[in-house]
Amino acid sequence: MLEKYDVYLRPFNCQRTLHIYLPNDYYQSDERYPVVYMFDGHNLFLNSDATYGKSWGLADFLDHYDKKLIIVGIECNHEGNERLSEYCPYNLNSRYFGHVQGKGIQTLDWLVYELKPMIDQKYRTYPFRECTAIAGSSMGGLMAFYGIIKYNQYISKAACLSPAFGLCKKRLERDLLQNLNPDTRIYMSLGTKEFKRTQRYIKTIQEFNDYIVSKGATSYINIIPGGHHNEAEWEKQNELYMNVMWK
Secondary structure (H helix, E strand, C coil), X not given: CEEEEEEEEHHHXXXXXXXXXXXXXXXXXXXXXXXXXXXXXXXXXXXXXXXXXXXXXXXXXXXHCCCCCEEEEECXXXXXXXXXXXXXXXXXXXXXXXXXXXXXXXXXXXXXXXXHHHHHHHCCECCCHHHEEEEEECHHHHHHHHHHHHCCCCCCEEEEECXXXXXXXXXXXXXXXXXXXXXXXXXXXXXXXXXXXXXXXXXXXXXXXXXXXXXXXXXXXXXXXXXXXXXXXXXXXXXXXXXXXXX
């Protein structure tokens, strides 16, 4: 079952649409549920909402998945390069994008300190960090990775599909130098046809994996031969990243 409504995104003084998935029997039961917060929420459930006409098919998947979850999909800013700005934790000077003012920390602060309490109050959730996950693809995958590293006291699981690590690898390495709770679980994936410098991206993912494991946490890498950078490829991973996070 899907619900869609706008909420106030205080750091940017604007409204932003949430795309919420609830188990189909949510309003007939008293059960509580873990929550996954996901970026680019408009691309998750319905092809009619998706930017390029193809979603992750996540609602259909979850209707038949054997663990019941609430998904909170947060729609991105569609104006110019604002998605890039709101989904990047660092200021960038990129040869492709020019100067980018990173607002990702403000976005994540809002998610953790304002959105999560609202969701926990409105819905029957398990509010504990052990039952809280974050996920996304591309820039959303970068945000999911940064989110679980910097907000590990609130988030225990992350799915980082095709994460845009190449934009800020050195600064991510610096922020990785902190403790992770051993129950942390992180999924990272990359298709071999996504970027020109595929081997460099794979090496970065492997280095981050090694660091995560050295902290006693769990990391899973999925390198997909011939995989491309689009929603159809991310849909194929629904079961795997969910299993890594929850089983």
